[in-house]
Amino acid sequence: MEKEFNQFIEKITLTTKQKDEAKTKYTGVCKKVHDYYYDCNYDGSTKFLFGSYKLKTNIRPITKDQDVDVLIKLPQETFEKFNNYQSNGQSALLEEVKSILKEKYTTTDKIKSWGKVILLQFEDSTHNIELLPAFEQDDNSFKIPNTENGGSWEVFNPRAQIDAFNESNKNSDGLTRKICKMVKKWRNFTTSVSIKSCSIQDWAIDFLASNKVDQLEIEEILQKYFEFIRSKCSSDNKSYVETVLKRIEKAINYIDDGEENEASQEFRKIFGNEFPLVEDSSKTNSFDNNIFSTPRPWLEN
Structure with a gap:
């Protein structure tokens, strides 16, 4: 996706x-x-x-x-x-x-x-x-x-923080920034979560420095990121991390089964309606089948 x-x-x-x-x-x-x-x-x-x-x-x-x-x-x-x-x-x-x-x-x-x-x-x-x-x-x-x-x-020393972020973002081909944006959206959408932006950024840097993710899909990277921070966040936030991990796992299973509409609905539960809703393929196929099954009397004997 x-x-x-x-x-x-x-x-x-x-x-x-x-x-x-x-x-x-x-x-x-x-x-x-x-x-x-x-x-x-x-x-x-x-x-x-x-x-x-x-x-x-x-x-x-x-x-x-x-x-x-x-x-x-x-x-x-x-x-x-x-x-x-x-x-x-x-x-x-x-x-x-x-x-x-x-x-x-x-x-x-x-x-x-x-x-x-x-x-x-x-x-x-x-x-x-x-x-x-x-x-x-x-x-x-x-x-x-x-x-x-x-x-x-x-x-x-903000320069050291900026340099560390920029190096990570360059080495990950922009993935550090993408992770931070997505996790911030989850935090803002899940209003009871209280994780500081600087923690999200520091964890993203540490996560990418200690995990090989270049062969993974973006949803799998997100899954591993939340697994990474599960032990780092406070007890007040841990249950929300567990919830998002369950939803990501469910979405990945939907993707594996070719049900991307259902997967996108799971991601909307995580991020809100800004996440695009994939068109339901079953409805599209049904529509296509109806077109091809339309009676064509001009072909009858």
């Missing part, structure tokens, strides 16, 4: 318009902060996109929980300023960035800060931004604020 799976992935991939809308939003946010801290014009070099929008594993329909993860690089002197605070300069930094953004984004949008980031929730609830103020280090990692427990600085 390779054709149906490719159609399914296309249906859940963000459209060009949606990608452009997201880019407009995170560019506007980063430019506003950049213009406050730098004298030079904004050219995008102080922005660093990471997470699902960078890895292109985000899916549609877009939900209010899908955030754009973006980092804004701040000058070293800004770090020195807030590092010299007697207590929780990290919290003061987030509050300063939040106040900068409030100049541009009015009361129609919600802006709040907690932990390490500033969250901008837009009125349309799409492509909300999680902005992470950061200070680039010589080793290409970033120093980021953590406001909890009195405040501290932490090391964050």
Whole structure:
């Protein structure tokens, strides 16, 4: 059912318009902060996109929980300023960035800060931004604020995560990204499942690194992926993984029996109606037989 799976992935991939809308939003946010801290014009070099929008594993329909993860690089002197605070300069930094953004984004949008980031929730609830103020280090990692427990600085290295994903995706001929998209769709469709996107991505990388799948069909790869994560996910999610494994097994049996309509119906139970429904071959054959069995009196003696 390779054709149906490719159609399914296309249906859940963000459209060009949606990608452009997201880019407009995170560019506007980063430019506003950049213009406050730098004298030079904004050219995008102080922005660093990471997470699902960078890895292109985000899916549609877009939900209010899908955030754009973006980092804004701040000058070293800004770090020195807030590092010299007697207590929780990290919290003061987030509050300063939040106040900068409030100049541009009015009361129609919600802006709040907690932990390490500033969250901008837009009125349309799409492509909300999680902005992470950061200070680039010589080793290409970033120093980021953590406001909890009195405040501290932490090391964050998104480049290593991105490189690991891109290498896996290249070596698997795009399979890493496809797995992530499909599993995210299952998670979103199965509303009681609570698995983080970063876990889905890390598991996909580990799964493909430790399993030879190039001779398998896509449905068999999915089956093995869920078998792989069964022991890794929390007890709250394990029953949902068991359910999806039973449905995949049932679908594979239908495929082996040439009953792809029934198989596609099983996949719809996993992914929702975005998965294409294969035409019922028995109905098609019945229709064809009716055509050929139509009385033809002109051939009678």
